[in-house]
Amino acid sequence: MKHIRGxxxxxxxxxxxxxxxxxxxKQEICCPADEDVLSFLKSLPEKQQSAALDVIHxxxxxxxxxxxxxxxxxxxVDKCVENDIPMAIVTRNSFQSSRxxxxxxxxxxxxxxxxxxxxxxxxxxALLQIAGDFGLPPHAILMVGDYRxxxxxxxxxxxxxxxxxxxxxPDYAHLADYSFQHFGLLHQAMFE
Numbered sequence: 001m002k003h004i005r006g007x008x009x010x011x012x013x014x015x016x017x018x019x020x021x022x023x024x025x026k027q028e029i030c031c032p033a034d035e036d037v038l039s040f041l042k043s044l045p046e047k048q049q050s051a052a053l054d055v056i057h058x059x060x061x062x063x064x065x066x067x068x069x070x071x072x073x074x075x076x077v078d079k080c081v082e083n084d085i086p087m088a089i090v091t092r093n094s095f096q097s098s099r100x101x102x103x104x105x106x107x108x109x110x111x112x113x114x115x116x117x118x119x120x121x122x123x124x125x126a127l128l129q130i131a132g133d134f135g136l137p138p139h140a141i142l143m144v145g146d147y148r149x150x151x152x153x154x155x156x157x158x159x160x161x162x163x164x165x166x167x168x169x170p171d172y173a174h175l176a177d178y179s180f181q182h183f184g185l186l187h188q189a190m191f192e
Contacts, residue, residue, distance in 0.1 A: 001142070001178070001190045004160070006134045007080055008127055009109070010145035011091040014164055015077070016067040016101050020059060028055050038092060038120050060097035067101045070166070072183030074105075079191055081108055088113065088130045092120045092149065121145075122152030127159055142178075144186070151175035162186060 012018035026033060029052040031040040037056065041049055080087055088111035091098050095114040102112065111130065118126035131138045143154035143161045152175060154161030163176035164183060173179055180186045 003140060004085075004142045004190060006086045006088075006131075006136045006141040008088045008090055008130055008141060008143050008159075010121075010143075010147065010150045011089050011093060011098055011101060012063075013146040014070065014144060014150070015073045015089070015107060016069060016105055018063055019066065020063045025056055025059050038115065057094055057097070060093055061100065064097040064100035064104065067104060069105055070164075070183070072187065076183040076187050077108065079187060083191070086134045086136075087111070088133075090118070090121060090126045090130070090143075090153070091115075121149040122156055124153055124157035124159075127153055127157035131157070131159070148172035148175060 009015050012020065022037065023033065025037060029040070031037055041052055044052060077087065087109045089098070089102070089109050090113045092115050095112070095116050098112055098114050102109070111133065113126040113130070118129065127143060128138065131141055134141065138157050138159040141159050143150060143157070143159050144164060145151060145161070146164055146166070151161045151163060151172060155175060160177040161175065162178040162180065163173055164180055164186065165173065166182060169179065178189070180189070
């Protein structure tokens, strides 16, 4: 992993904790259980879309107020800062709830792309935009996340992806180029 010169992180479940109850959100906005929430939003008429976004936003802000660093994430980010590795966050969350999480946890990453200013993952647009901003080829940037959309976005951008899974390997682990149970193992692979 010595070829990695930039890192893009997912936010929820990767850098910080999240207790978002997607099933509760889906029930409240009448989204089918097997459908992606953001895709479902696009299918709604404008008035219903606005009401559904208000529900999602309420859940996200409540979640943001209780967020904390995931184990080992802070030490890894600090090591990236120490080594002048450019970093960014790409999340499917709103800008406001993401800023609350970043400020609450003093995350030293300025570059943030949310669902308001780019197509959501797994679309690769945000990742490729960041690669351009960093002045790095996609293969030199690592996409780090905990969910399939993170890994799919990395693949779609032709960027190596890293799954941080904390517990058991999920059924989408095969989409990752690298897989670690926690940040300490990623830290060893990149810096030791």
